[in-house]
Amino acid sequence: GAGVSQSPSNKVTEKGKDVELRCDPISGHTALYWYRQRLGQGLEFLIYFQGNSAPDKSGLPSDRFSAERTGESVSTLTIQRTQQEDSAVYLCASSSPGQKLFFGSGTQLSVL
Amino acid sequence: GQNIDQPTEMTATEGAIVQINCTYQTSGFNGLFWYQQHAGEAPTFLSYNVLDGLEEKGRFSSFLSRSKGYSYLLLKELQMKDSASYLCAVRDLTGANNLFFGTGTRLTVIP
Numbered sequence: 001g002a003g004v005s006q007s008p009s010n011k012v013t014e015k016g017k018d019v020e021l022r023c024d025p026i027s028g029h030t031a032l033y034w035y036r037q038r039l040g041q042g043l044e045f046l047i048y049f050q051g052n053s054a055p056d057k058s059g060l061p062s063d064r065f066s067a068e069r070t071g072e073s074v075s076t077l078t079i080q081r082t083q084q085e086d087s088a089v090y091l092c093a094s095s096s097p098g099q100k101l102f103f104g105s106g107t108q109l110s111v112l
Numbered sequence: 113g114q115n116i117d118q119p120t121e122m123t124a125t126e127g128a129i130v131q132i133n134c135t136y137q138t139s140g141f142n143g144l145f146w147y148q149q150h151a152g153e154a155p156t157f158l159s160y161n162v163l164d165g166l167e168e169k170g171r172f173s174s175f176l177s178r179s180k181g182y183s184y185l186l187l188k189e190l191q192m193k194d195s196a197s198y199l200c201a202v203r204d205l206t207g208a209n210n211l212f213f214g215t216g217t218r219l220t221v222i223p
Binding site: 033035056101103 | 142143145147153154155156157160199201203209210211212213214215216218
């Protein structure tokens, strides 16, 4: 596609359930980023994939969070045993090496 | 690590000029970005500085001083549609070119 695509756009779940968020980056972009944005706050770094290098997972807030990327394609962010504090917009972005990031529209996650 | 600071909120008048400052500390600076984010929308790219000096793009300009760890975004001839959050982000070479964002500056343009 022409841009970064994220799905679902909205997700409402119950506390304790697992959720999986998907990101389709722009074709050819080797770098892929996940950020979390709470209401009225800035972008909190979660995880960064760059080509075949080991991902930078230093931003993941707990072991309930994990992410995978298939080659230089789709990425999934998984949150296990969701908590109300996980409610936020999860933004994915992709880029060519050293270039500007293009963002998806995000997934609004609400944990009840 | 990274430490990026911006003012939380600013207010300016339509037609005026506003300067949004960003200071940073990072172990491996490799470029600074400014993004604009309207409420409920994804961030969009505004500017990129990797060398010292001023980059001008229409009504928006961005300045960088690497020795001072300082950048600013200058918005001229403010319009109501410029009300948004402005995010400063620093690329970290030691982190394989990872990109870290400040908390953003919420700008409100008033008539």
